Amino acid sequence: MWVGILHFLFLTNPLAKIVRHKIAETVVPTIVGLYFLILDVWGDEFDFIKDNLEDHKKVFFILVSFTVALLFYRGVGDFLDSKRIDDMLKLFSSLFFSIENIIGVKKSRFSETIATLDSVDDTFERITHPKKQIKAIISQANRHFVEILQLKRDAFDFTIMRKNPITDDWYYLLSDKAWQHTEPSILLEQNSSAAHCLRTGEKLFLPDKKFAAKNGEYYLSERDKRNDCLGSVFCKSYNIKTPTGKEQFIVTITTYGVSLCGRHDRRVIDSVESMLGEFALRIELELILFSLKEWLRTQKEIQEAAKEAEKKARKEAKQRQNTKNV
Structure with a gap:
């Protein structure tokens, strides 16, 4: 039950799909990086930055916090996704082993029965x-x-x-x-x-x-x-x-x-x-x-x-x- 809830929260709900999308992965850090670059390089040259420096600091702090939260959220999703893939591989590996055993049981019975057949009248019934x-x-x-x-x-x-x-x-x-x-x-x-x-x-x-x-x-x-x-x-x-x-x-x-x-x-x-x-x-x-x-x-x-x-x-x-x- 809890696994299903975690998968929904971090993998399958609409927000998770947006966060885990390649565009979000690229765009969000890029925006934060560009904003920091503008503040650091041209902060003293533009009046709209110099006159509102405290506001820009708050915006930058919010963007950084949002990015960290986003990366954490995505990291949990990636972990669950990798674990899910491992579980699926283990599941299908076991499935193939089970199918091999099922075929083996039938093969053994056929081989043993064929070796003891003495007429063709009841072949299908016996095998x-x-x-x-x-x-x-x-x-x-x-x-x-x-x-x-x-x-x-x-x-x-x-x-x-x-x-x-x-x-x-x-x-x-x-x-x-x-x-x-x-x-x-x-x-x-x-x-x-x-x-x-x-x-x-x-x-x-x-x-x-x-x-x-x-x-x-x-x-x-x-x-x-x-x-x-x-x-x-x-x-x-x-x-x-x-x-x-x-x-x-x-x-x-x-x-x-x-x-x-x-x-x-x-x-x-x-x-x-x-x-x-x-x-x-x-x-x-x-x-x-x-x-x-x-x-x-x-x-x-x-x-x-x-x-x-x-x-x-x-x-x-x-x-x-x-x-x-x-």
């Missing part, structure tokens, strides 16, 4: 495990949040909601935490981030839940209220087409009691959103594989049911024929 891979992604994201962002393990959560293609009811396909979550039906009926993403099909990152709730963009859960409504949320919906329809999912990454960044610094917001988007992108790939496996499983069940029905029909026809012959 792809979307839920396991999603859990591996969430595990790496947990490490990223805990080690780099210094968050407690219960300060964030990942959830994936799925729409049942048969009943059209939404349910939680996966969740990082075992605690009670707000029912999907309630979320999608309210002004929630999930409802917004489902309606627009766009991703959404809200750095400040409390502010977003006031603007009708977020639904505050009981857990949010127990954490003073502090936190950030990233949400994205997915519509994955299959040969016979589509699968729908909503991925949500949320923090409780602490925000990932302030809502004033656009560069930091974009960086954090990009980081969360990388994890969501890896999850999306697994959801595509999950959808394909579900479609194949359904088609297999339909084929088996058709075979059973055909077998039963032949058996009944044979029984009728035998009865007729008797």
Whole structure:
């Protein structure tokens, strides 16, 4: 919270942008220097200076004080900006390491499975495990949040909601935490981030839940209220087409009691959103594989049911024929 306030005071508010502009950096010291030069060199020659020397001293003192304050203000801003850059470099370095580990988990499973294949019939079923891979992604994201962002393990959560293609009811396909979550039906009926993403099909990152709730963009859960409504949320919906329809999912990454960044610094917001988007992108790939496996499983069940029905029909026809012959 305090970091966000400091960034706003020294980096992102309109005054800070003016002070940190190259023109201000050049013009203000130049004016003070020229004024001092005029007083020092031509002070005894011009009547308007000699006759008002005390006033000019006061003006010069004010200009010098203003310049010192300006340089101090800019110095604090430069320090915060350099620290922010260092934090972003550390953040993305950790992100790349996490992604490398995510890919490594999948690569290891593929390599181990390929070495033990003895037929081609169940190759896809054996080699792809979307839920396991999603859990591996969430595990790496947990490490990223805990080690780099210094968050407690219960300060964030990942959830994936799925729409049942048969009943059209939404349910939680996966969740990082075992605690009670707000029912999907309630979320999608309210002004929630999930409802917004489902309606627009766009991703959404809200750095400040409390502010977003006031603007009708977020639904505050009981857990949010127990954490003073502090936190950030990233949400994205997915519509994955299959040969016979589509699968729908909503991925949500949320923090409780602490925000990932302030809502004033656009560069930091974009960086954090990009980081969360990388994890969501890896999850999306697994959801595509999950959808394909579900479609194949359904088609297999339909084929088996058709075979059973055909077998039963032949058996009944044979029984009728035998009865007729008797």
